[in-house]
Every structure is written in C-alpha cells, then in structure tokens.
Amino acid sequence: MSGERETSRMQISRRDLLRAGGVGIAGAALLGAAGCGGSQRASSSNSGGKQGLVSRGDIHIEFISHGPASDPFWSVVINGINQAEKDLGVSVKYRAPDTYSVPQIQQNFDSAIASNPSGIAATVADPSAFGPKVKKAVSKGIPVVMLNAGLDVWQKLGALNYVGQTEYQAGVEAGKKMAQSGVKSALVINHQQGVVTLDQRFEGFKKGIGGNAKQIAVNGNDPTAVRNGVKTALKQNPGVDGLLTLGPQGALPTLQALKGNNRIKFATFDLAPEILRAVRDGRMLFAIDQQQFLQGYLPVAFLTTYVQYLLHPIGVVPTGPAFVTKDNAQKVISLSKEGIR
C-alpha cells in the first residue's frame, strides 16, 4: 500500500519536474533564439544567407535520384550538388541505388521524408512508383523540386518546378541537326538497354531525322564488345551514313571503331574529354550537352531560396539540349576535365 502511494507520488513529482524542466528549456531556447536573432540582425549586412525564415546552416536537403554515383553522367550532377552545398552553405544528402531498383528508391523516399528535411529534390523516373512518394512529401509540407525525369507529372504531383532536359525533344533536335548535315540513314547505339530516357532519345531522334534510324543494343561495360559490335553492325548496314551513341560508354569505343572511316557522320549524347577532343578535331559532328551540372546545382539553389524566402522560379527550367560543336569544343574541354561539363 504505502509502496504504491510512494510510487504514484514519485511519478507525479517526476512528471511535474519534467514539465517544469521542459518549460524551462523551451524558455531558455526562446531566449537564446531571440538573442541569436538580435545579434544576426545586427550583422546582417555581411552575413549573407542568415536572414529570411531560416538560417542556411539549418537547411538540410534530401536529393533522391535514380542515378548511381558511378555513372559518368550522374557524377557531374553530384559535382553540381557539392558546389551548391559549398556556395550556399546548406547541407545535402544524395541518395541513389547502385543499380536501378524501384523498391530501393521508394525506400529512399520514405527515409528521406522521415528525416524531416527542409526540402526534397527528386528524379521521378517511374511516375506510378515514385509519384505517390512525392505527393506524400508535399502533403507533409515538404517542398519538392523535380529534375531530370518526370517532366509530364511534376505539376500534378505538386512540385515547385522542374529542372531538366526533355529527352524526346533533345532527340528530335539531334535528328534534325544530323539530317541538316546530309545524313540519310542512321544507326543508334544504345549502351544500356531498358533505360527509359535512352529510349526517349532514340524515339525523338527517329522523328527528327525523318524515320531512317535503327537501334542496336550493346553492353556498355565491355568496350571491346562495343567496338567490335559497332564495326560489324556498320558492315551489316552498308547504307548507313550517320551514327549516334546515346552516351559516353558507347561513344568512346565507337570512336575507335570509326578510326579511318571518314564517310560516317558521328554524334553523341553527353560529354567526356575524348568526345570533346573528337568534336574539336572534326572526328565527330556534335555532342549534345544537357548541362547536368545545373541539374544538381539548381534544385539545391531553388529549394534554398524557397525555404528561406518562399521564392522559386515558376515552371520548367530547361537545361538542354545544348550543342557542343567544333566552334566551342575547345573551351568546354577544360571544364569537362573538372567534371563540370
């Protein structure tokens, strides 16, 4: 009996203590915050980024992508993110699976949302799988900027805006440009079968060039197989006078396969130092740049200005297609070596 009473009394007193302590801590925090705010305001002229609704040091952005860090393309996106982190003084966490995996990316969305971030930047490569996750984040009041994939759905999902290239349109432009240079029939080398954006590039290209394009799939991780495969495919299709690769993994071995062959006009999506040298030296017609550095940099910048000032660009911010040709290749080469282009 007495023991029981003792316990209950203790519980009450503990609860009271906790309550009192909580109020005390909250009060102290408020006071501290006020004090901090005061000192900030005093030196606001030279403490860029500390005004607004939150201080930049407190901004934590989750970057959810389907692009593995090992991919040459995504490695440049990550360089853009890192630069934005440095320039803006915010922190960003990049989450992507090593190989494309829908459940893994869904999991990444869930843990990102659970970490209560200031904002989410996301690629929505599969709208039916990742769309609901974006909606869930938006409904919890987390601002979302979409990039690279999901152009058709960003508005419906409630994202602030979209940063990226429309792959289909980029393909169309590439096809037109190749047709302008006199190509009648083209071969397209796909280095990673099953990736939706690569298929969109091909479909667009086919439209742009006027229908005369055939796709060949190769294993992009085996350069010898790609090089010999392209050689064989060209012999198989003697009428072909144009060649397009959908990325650097296909482009570098193809350059080797075309050594000494001046008849075929060759172009590629995405950049690498050798591709740029080849464009500069006239061995390649052009390279399509979607300026993916911006796809890393801008979403972080947009989320920062939104969280801090409620400001954001409206609509789609296109990063491509930009064309690298003989005229501007030299300048881009040094930037490519730094992982910016």
Next chain:
Amino acid sequence: MAQTATADERVRQVGFLRRWLTRPELAAVAGAVLVFAFFAIVAGDSGFLTLGGAASYLEVAAQLGVVTVPVSLLMIAGEFDLSVGSMVGAAGMLIALGVTQFGWPLWLSIAAAIVFAALVGLFNGYVVIKTRLHSFIVTLGMLFALRGLTIGFTRLITSRTQIGGLDSATHGSPLRPIFAGTVGGFPVSIIWWLVLAAIGTWVLQRTVFGNWTFGAGGDPDAARNVGVPVDRVKITLFVCTAVSAALLAAIQVLAAGSADVLRGENLELQAIAASVIGGVLLTGGYGSVVGALFGALIFGMVQQGIFFTGVNTDWFLVFVGVMLLVAVLFNNYIRKRASEAR
C-alpha cells in the same frame, strides 16, 4: 611379358569412343561447333566467315578467356571468385590513374595493378581458409567492396567516373604491343588466351599441383589426409584469378584507351558460365581448362555473332541464356549416357 602387362585384369579396357565421350570438354567442343555452324549458315554471307569476322568474336572470347582459365581451375578446386569482375574495373582504373593522374610510367602502373590484385587474391584466399566461410560469400563481399572503392577513389581524385586519353599518354610505350598490339591482323589478347589455356592445361593434367587441385575440389578432407596442402592450393588459385583480372584490365584499358569504374561488371558470372559450359562442375573436383577455353569461345561467338545476323539486339540475352542452358543440359546428358553404359 608384354602380353600379360596389357591383359592386367585390374585395368578395365575402355574403348576410344567412350573415353572420348567422358571427357569433360566434349560438350563445349560440340557446342562451339554447333554455334559456329549456326552463324555460318545464318550470317555466313555477311562477314562472319571472314578473317575480320573471326578476329571480332575471337577478341571478345579471348578477353573473357584470360580470366576464365584460372577461374575454371579455382572452380575445379572447389571455390568461386566473384570478385574478378570488380577487379577488372579496379585494376584498370589503377592503371589509368597511374598513367594520367600520377604521371607514372606504364610499366609501373601495370605492376602496381598486378601487385594490388595479388594482395586482394591473397586476402580472399586467406579469409576463406581461416574463417571456413564459403568463398561465394567472401568474394561476393569483395565484389561490392572493390567496386565501391573504385568508384569512391576515382571520384575523389578526378571528380569523374571515366578516364580517357590513354592512347596519347601511352603512345610509343614498348608495353603497348604486348597488351594491345596485333599479330597478323589478330589482337594479341588471343595469344595471351591460348598461352594461358595451354599453361593451365599442362598444370592441371601433367603436374602434382594439378592433382592437388582435383583433390582439393573433389574431397578436401581425404586430400588433406593424404598430405595434399589444400589451403595452399586454394590460396594460390585465388591469387591467380585476381592477377588474371589485372592482366585483362591492362589488355582492355590499353586496347580501349579508357577506363571506366563499371568495367568488368558481370564478368564474374560470364567466367563461371563459360567454365560450366566447358564442363566444370559447380561443386568442384571435375572439369578441364580446354573446356573452359571452348566455353569462352562460345560466349564470344554468341555475343558478337548476333551483330552479324542483324537480328534485333533486344533478344541478345535470351540467346545467351538459352545457349547456356542447352550446353549444360547437353553436357549432363552425354556424361550420364557415358557412365550408364559401363
């Protein structure tokens, strides 16, 4: 005297045909002939039968074959090495970084890659022996770890995942023709492949080490009891597989002029598949290097042959998968027939 020696009742007389039918490499040889005939008929008029066509698939087969030779020996010894694919990426990147970023001469870069590979092989073998964990798990861990290290370090040093420009950086090096030259119009990698297969066959069939290899894979406890240094055999073979991956990396990096952090992905499975097509048992203790040679040849022919046929390349993996299954089923059937008929 000679009469009694040949008529020794303890030694059963086995006919030539049966002896040949029970050879482990039979199915692979037959399979290679089958695949060759298929492409010769379907795509013979489109260059498959020319020397250039042969060079095209032989080079792909050779690059796989360089790794398949030691992988098949290791499998006969009862172990797997799943880390060879990642090792090709890691060693290739090490060579490319050495030449283009650290300014090392080519020989030093290649030597560094080979030493690194040998150490990883030693580690693989040592962990398998000491912990008694299955090599499948140990080298699976190494598969991920090595690939991750390659990606991490390459990004740290270059901010990219692909390094090119090796053509100009290694121009005029006397090592180039050894790894990436041509002999009579054929890539030199084919010679590496054939020489390694010859050495592998000799070791397996004619040396004590070869006997130990069969023993280690067939029944390691029994082998230990008769004095076979099973642990040493296995560790040596782990080192061999890793070093062969570094060798392939040197060949591939110099032939392609570039290195990529994802190079060699799935190569470990292709090497195992080529060995199995070649008659090596997944459980160890049985197989041959010649079979593995033909297994790699089948792989190369199937992989490049599809380009000659002009068939939609969407179906390529189906083709490889079916070929693999057919070869193994055929292999099993022949072996069963041969042993039942005793």
